[in-house]
Structure formats: structure tokens, C-alpha cells
Amino acid sequence: MTELTTPRRGRPRSADADLAILAATRAALAEHGWGGLTMGDVATRAGVAKTTLYRRWPSRNELVVDAVAVLFDDLEMIDLGSLRADIEAVVQQFADLLALPESQAALLALFAEATRDPALRQRVREAIIDPQKRLVHQGRAAAQARGELPPDADPEVAAQDVDIIFDTIAGAVEHRVLVLGACADPQWISRFTTLLLAPLTALHQD
Amino acid sequence: MTELTTPRRGRPRSADADLAILAATRAALAEHGWGGLTMGDVATRAGVAKTTLYRRWPSRNELVVDAVAVLFDDLEMIDLGSLRADIEAVVQQFADLLALPESQAALLALFAEATRDPALRQRVREAIIDPQKRLVHQGRAAAQARGELPPDADPEVAAQDVDIIFDTIAGAVEHRVLVLGACADPQWISRFTTLLLAPLTALHQD
DNA sequence: AAGCTTTCGCTACGAGTCGTAGCGTATATG
DNA sequence: CATATACGCTACGACTCGTAGCGAAAGCTT
Numbered sequence: 001m002t003e004l005t006t007p008r009r010g011r012p013r014s015a016d017a018d019l020a021i022l023a024a025t026r027a028a029l030a031e032h033g034w035g036g037l038t039m040g041d042v043a044t045r046a047g048v049a050k051t052t053l054y055r056r057w058p059s060r061n062e063l064v065v066d067a068v069a070v071l072f073d074d075l076e077m078i079d080l081g082s083l084r085a086d087i088e089a090v091v092q093q094f095a096d097l098l099a100l101p102e103s104q105a106a107l108l109a110l111f112a113e114a115t116r117d118p119a120l121r122q123r124v125r126e127a128i129i130d131p132q133k134r135l136v137h138q139g140r141a142a143a144q145a146r147g148e149l150p151p152d153a154d155p156e157v158a159a160q161d162v163d164i165i166f167d168t169i170a171g172a173v174e175h176r177v178l179v180l181g182a183c184a185d186p187q188w189i190s191r192f193t194t195l196l197l198a199p200l201t202a203l204h205q206d
Numbered sequence: 207m208t209e210l211t212t213p214r215r216g217r218p219r220s221a222d223a224d225l226a227i228l229a230a231t232r233a234a235l236a237e238h239g240w241g242g243l244t245m246g247d248v249a250t251r252a253g254v255a256k257t258t259l260y261r262r263w264p265s266r267n268e269l270v271v272d273a274v275a276v277l278f279d280d281l282e283m284i285d286l287g288s289l290r291a292d293i294e295a296v297v298q299q300f301a302d303l304l305a306l307p308e309s310q311a312a313l314l315a316l317f318a319e320a321t322r323d324p325a326l327r328q329r330v331r332e333a334i335i336d337p338q339k340r341l342v343h344q345g346r347a348a349a350q351a352r353g354e355l356p357p358d359a360d361p362e363v364a365a366q367d368v369d370i371i372f373d374t375i376a377g378a379v380e381h382r383v384l385v386l387g388a389c390a391d392p393q394w395i396s397r398f399t400t401l402l403l404a405p406l407t408a409l410h411q412d
Numbered sequence: 413a414a415g416c417t418t419t420c421g422c423t424a425c426g427a428g429t430c431g432t433a434g435c436g437t438a439t440a441t442g
Numbered sequence: 443c444a445t446a447t448a449c450g451c452t453a454c455g456a457c458t459c460g461t462a463g464c465g466a467a468a469g470c471t472t
Contacts, residue, residue: 010447011439017449033322038429049450054431108318111385115310116239121387129385164397171381172374179317179335179380180373181327191370198404216418217468223420244458255421260460 013056020046021053025067030101034109037064061113061120068106069127071097077138083148086139087193088186091173094132095184098177108178132170136162168196219262226252227259231273236307240315243270267319267326274312275333277303283344289354292345293399294392297379300338301390304383314384335376342368342375374402 024045028037039060043050057063075093080086097103107128114121140162143149152158172192176182230251234243245266249256263269281299286292303309313334320327346368349355358364378398382388 008447009441009445011441011449013448034318035322039431040429051432051451052449055448059431104321105318108314108321112240112311112314112318115314115384115387116241118387125386160397164394164401167381167386168374168378168398168401171377171379171385173377174385175373175377175380178321179377180331181321181324188370191366192374195370195374195402215416215470217420217470219419245460246458257422257461258420261419265460 017046017048017052018056021048021056021063022067022070025063026071026102029064029067029105033105034064037105061110061117062123064106064110065120065123065127068102068110071100071103072128072132075132075135077135077142079142081146083139083143083146084193084197086142087196088189090135090139091169091189091192092184092186094169094173095177095189098173099183104178107174129170133162133166136166136169165196223252223254223258224262227254227262227269228273228276231269232277232308235270235273235311239311243311267316267323268329270312270316271326271329271333274308274316277306277309278334278338281338281341283341283348285348287352289345289349289352290399290403292348293402294395296341296345297375297395297398298390298392300375300379301383301395304379305389310384313380338376339368339372342372371402 021042024042025037028042028045032041037060039053040050042063043053053063057066075090075097077086077090080089098107110120110124110128114124140149140158144151173184176188177184182188227248230248231243234248234251238247243266245259246256248269249259259269263272281296281303283292283296286295304313316326316330316334320330346355346364350357379390382394383390388394
């Protein structure tokens with residue numbers, strides 16, 4: 001998040017303030033959306049001066065990245081005994097997460113801002129997007145252990161497979177939940193999983 | 207776009223101004239991005255007073271919808287003789303379209319704004335997103351004519367299939383091009399098409 | 413041609429947010 | 443105790459917003 005390099009000399013920054021600011025940011029996002037998010041409001045909610053925000057985060061964008069990133073820590077791949085069940089469970093978790101008002105308000109706006117700010121885009125990827133690829137890796141490993149999927153032949157090809165599967169899952173859920181604003185009901189998830197399952201076993205034939 | 211109901215009495219609105227404003231909006235988006243888009247700038251570029259903008263569009267969001275929507279009119283499904291070729295061509299067109307600076311600047315920001323504005327979300331869907339489903343319909347029809355796909359058994363099921371396929375394609379390309387900012391090279395498109403092709407033929411088995 | 417109606421360009425305005433600077437105070441280290 | 447940093451507070455110029463008011467331009471109606 002911020003730097004904790006040298007044990008500096010003067011008064012240290014309050015760690016409570018960090019948590020309060022991030023929580024206040026999420027609350028403000030949920031209540032007023034991205035457009036209604038003002039630094040003054042966040043500061044007031046957190047019981048902190050506006051200047052304190054600017055001492056810790058260079059701008060609103062970076063602040064929101066840190067505030068939202070923690071939401072994604074809860075995602076986990078639980079081995080349910082079948083590839084279909086595992087996929088459906090993870091997709092459901094992901095869809096529920098994106099349905100939160102904080103996520104709705106923050107994610108697309110962050111992605112939009114990142115369009116013109118390469119540093120922000122990298123930060124978004126590192127803090128929010130890329131870590132979730134672990135879920136695909138875990139799901140594949142579990143399926144391979146069960147014999148549902150063949151073991152990785154070429155590690156490079158396997159990495160590409162993971163990337164494109166992740167792009168597809170993430171993109172479809174983003175489109176469904178964030179862009180369209182439709183709920184990801186179990187029926188949709190079941191159909192989408194069906195769409196995914198065939199190539200997962202067939203992709204190695206070419 | 208706007209209303210052209212009754213042939214009103216006084217001075218009619220300049221149709222040239224409409225086109226100039228929409229073109230100026232796209233140019234301003236491409237140059238300064240969503241955050242740098244100001245109504246004053248658009249007005250100056252279009253050679254028009256700022257008040258004229260507000261007489262025609264209630265806010266920046268609706269203006270941008272109309273400015274960007276026309277870009278999507280160029281998408282078309284050309285029968286190339288095989289389902290794979292058709293999918294790849296359409297995905298390539300879509301990816302190229304999203305790679306335009308105007309699209310990069312506008313689309314995700316519009317989606318984000320629509321998150322908190324149901325009327326805007328509906329307008330975005332009607333003007334930008336939903337019309338593109340025609341491409342999936344045309345691709346399916348062509349594949350069915352060729353015998354690559356079985357004819358629709360239940361029209362309701364067919365409609366759901368089209369929806370979920372569209373969500374998946376649109377979402378994956380949006381994620382790849384807009385969110386990640388990665389180019390959609392032919393190799394990625396080929397892999398993604400492989401991912402799609404199996405279920406297109408297998409989805410009717412359940 | 414005369415008259416009416418609506419649009420247009422221009423200017424000005426209050427409101428709101430931005431990000432920064434300055435100050436005195438609080439809280440840590442050596 | 444001296445030093446160094448963080449903190450809260452206030453104030454500030456700059457910017458954009460969306461609106462109101464005005465006189466002039468442009469088309470329709472009789």
C-alpha cells in the first residue's frame with residue numbers, strides 16, 4: 001500500500017486512520033457513487049482532515065484502488081468435487097462481489113480512468129485483477145488431480161489457457177453484472193458454465 | 207436521438223450543428239479522455255455556444271452516448287463460409303472498434319455512469335449494446351444454413367443461447383481491450399474462438 | 413411583405429470541488 | 443530536552459458546472 005521502509009524519526013502515521021479512510025471511501029462510494037465521491041466527504045466520514053488524505057494518496061484513483069482491493073481477498077476456490085461445481089461456485093462469488101454497491105460504483109470508473117493512466121492501470125491489475133487468476137489455477141489443479149483434465153503438457157500453453165479462460169470469465173461476469181446491471185442468477189451461471197466446460201477439455205486437441 | 211415529432215413553427219434546429227457537436231465530442235474524447243471532456247471545449251470545437259449543447263442534450267452522458275453509438279453502425283457479419291472464420295472476423299472488428307481512442311475514453315466511463323442512472327443504462331443498452339446482438343443472430347443463421355449448427359429447436363432456448371454467447375463475447379473483448387488495454391491480436395482471437403466453438407455445437411445436448 | 417416563433421451566440425453568475433499552502437499543535441525518536 | 447514528522451484547521455485561486463438574460467438571426471405563417 002504505502003511504504004514502510006525505514007523506521008523514520010518523527011510521529012508515525014496512524015494505522016487506524018488508514019483503515020478509517022479506506023472504510024469511509026467504500027461507504028461514500030456505496031452511498032453516493034463515483035461521481036458523488038469527494039475527498040472532503042471521505043475525510044469527514046473518516047474523522048480526518050482533507051490534507052491527511054493527500055499526504056497518503058496522490059489522488060482519488062489510487063485511494064479507491066486500495067479501498068476496493070481488499071474486497072477481493074475473500075474470493076476462494078473451494079474444492080467441491082467436480083469442475084462444474086467449482087466453476088459455478090467461484091463465478092457466483094465473483095458475481096456477488098461485483099454486485100456490491102461499492103464495487104458497482106468503483107470498478108468501472110477505475111477501469112475508465114486507467115484507460116488514460118498506464119500507472120493506474122498497472123496498479124489496478126496488480127492489486128485487483130491479476131491476483132484472482134489464482135482461482136483458475138487452483139480450479140485446474142483440482143480438476144487435474146481428479147482426472148477431469150489432462151495434466152499440463154506445455155507450461156507456456158497452460159499459462160495461455162489460464163489467461164484466456166480468466167479473461168473470458170472475468171469479462172462475461174463484468175459485462176453481465178456491471179455493464180448490464182443484471183443479476184447473475186444460478187441459471188445464468190449454469191448456462192455460462194456449460195459454455196465453458198466443453199472447451200476446457202477440448203482445448204488441448206488443436 | 208432527439209425528437210422530430212411535430213414540424214414546429216419557429217427557426218428549426220441546425221442539423222449541421224448536431225453532426226458538428228457529435229464529431230467534436232468524439233474528437234475531444236480522443237484527445238483529452240473522459241475526465242478532460244468539458245462542455246465548453248466541445249462547444250468551442252463545434253463552433254457552437256455552450257448553451258446550445260444544453261438545449262439539445264440534458265447532460266454530458268447522453269451526448270456521449272449519441273456521439274459514440276454511430277461508431278457501432280459499421281460492425282457487420284460477413285459470411286466467410288465457416289463459423290470459425292465468421293466469429294474471428296466479427297471479434298476482430300469489435301476489438302478494433304474498442305481500440306479507438308474515442309471508445310477507450312467513452313465506453314467504460316459511460317458504463318460506470320450508467321451504474322447509478324437506470325435511464326442512462328437503458329439508453330446505453332438500446333443505442334450501443336443490444337443492437338450488436340444482430341451479429342450473433344446472423345452468424346448462427348449462416349452456420350445453420352451451412353449445416354454447421356442444428357436449427358433452433360425451441361426459440362426461447364435459442365434466444366437464451368444468443369444472449370449468453372453475446373455476453374461472453376462482448377465481455378471478453380471488453381475485458382481484454384478496454385480493461386487490460388491489451389491488443390486483441392489474431393492469436394488471441396483464434397484461441398478465444400476455439401474456446402467458443404465447442405459449446406456452440408454441444409450446448410444443445412443438455 | 414409583415415409578424416410570429418424558436419433558435420442561436422454571447423456574457424455573466426452562484427455554487428461546488430479541486431489541490432495546495434501556512435500555521436500551530438500533537439506525538440514519536442535520540 | 444531537542445528534533446522531526448504527522449495532524450487538524452483555515453483559507454485560497456483556479457476550474458467547471460448548469461442556468462439566466464439579452465439581442466440578433468432564421469424560418470414558418472398569413
